[in-house]
Amino acid sequence: MPMTAAQICQNALRIAKAPGWISGTQTGQILNSILAELCQNYDFDAAKGTYQFNFDPGATGGVLENPTPGAGPFNMPSDFLRADKGDVMWFLLGVPYPMIPLDPAEYNQQVQQAGLSSYPYWFTVLVDQSPPEMYIWPPTSGTYPAQVVYRRQMPDIATPETSSTVPWFVNQNYLITRLAGEMMKMTDDSRWKDFLGDGPQGAQGIMNRYLKMVDDHSDRSVRVSLDRRRFGPRFSLLNNTKTIGW
Numbered sequence: 001m002p003m004t005a006a007q008i009c010q011n012a013l014r015i016a017k018a019p020g021w022i023s024g025t026q027t028g029q030i031l032n033s034i035l036a037e038l039c040q041n042y043d044f045d046a047a048k049g050t051y052q053f054n055f056d057p058g059a060t061g062g063v064l065e066n067p068t069p070g071a072g073p074f075n076m077p078s079d080f081l082r083a084d085k086g087d088v089m090w091f092l093l094g095v096p097y098p099m100i101p102l103d104p105a106e107y108n109q110q111v112q113q114a115g116l117s118s119y120p121y122w123f124t125v126l127v128d129q130s131p132p133e134m135y136i137w138p139p140t141s142g143t144y145p146a147q148v149v150y151r152r153q154m155p156d157i158a159t160p161e162t163s164s165t166v167p168w169f170v171n172q173n174y175l176i177t178r179l180a181g182e183m184m185k186m187t188d189d190s191r192w193k194d195f196l197g198d199g200p201q202g203a204q205g206i207m208n209r210y211l212k213m214v215d216d217h218s219d220r221s222v223r224v225s226l227d228r229r230r231f232g233p234r235f236s237l238l239n240n241t242k243t244i245g246w
Contacts, residue, residue: 003172005031005160012179018187028161030182031175038169039081039153044214046168049152051077055090055140057117062133063126064104068112070139074146076125076132079153087149088123090140099123099136110137117141171210178203 003011009027018027039047053074062073089096100122107124120136134148157165169175181195181203198204 002166002170003176005157005163005165005167008167008172008175008179009161011176012183015176015180016183016187016189018183025159025161026186027179027183028157028159028163031160031167031179032156034175034178034182035154035167035169036156039151042211043084043151044169046170047152047154049077049079049150051080051148051150053146053148055120055136055142055144055146057140057142062135063129064108064135065112068114068116068139070117070141071112071137072135073126073129073133074136076134076148077150077152078131079155080125080127080132080148081151081153082127083125083148083150088146090120090144090146092119092144097121101125102137107135107137112139171206174203174206174210177201177206 005028009031012031013027038044055070055074057070059072059074060069064073083101085101086098088101089098091097097119099120102122102124104124104126107122110122116139118138118141120138120140122137124135126133126135154168157163157167160167167175177195181192183189184192184195194202196203198208
């Protein structure tokens, strides 16, 4: 049976042999920081979310130089971190159209002028905004449903040192070992390097073994594809240097 957050904190404290001045509150805070770091550093399917919304041809404003209505911004969930290739799409009469991600700098180079609208195929997300903002190109010509499957910043556990919540990260051996090692650093216990290291019993060693099979996709092939921003049958994929600009 999976351990609760409180049980993980208690076991880590026992292993670390932390003195009485190390409170359970500190242990819970560190456990939350470890779980947050796992979301930021790794792509685990257990920390995925799905967001559905509609493109709006009247959407305008935002922080980009973006005078064309329909290009955005479209607010993403506040826990949005990033999205994998192929996980952002919109639908027309039930047919999905995956979108191609651009860096914000590359998006800013696209032409924006009054009356420009079509079926969108590029997007960028500004994660430095709160909430993160999505912009699309070309600006949408209609109110189309869209879906984003994204990597989430999972919410903190409230008072994990006493919580009956089971953490979302399933490898609890890693959590206990990592948490014990972090507590050893606070108590100046020389064992912390072994507990946090990449040896067989260290937290990073446990993680390395876990990463070999987590979200295993060995039952299907991996497809290598060309960059859809530059390869394809449409001339629209090329920068417009003839009819607009020079």
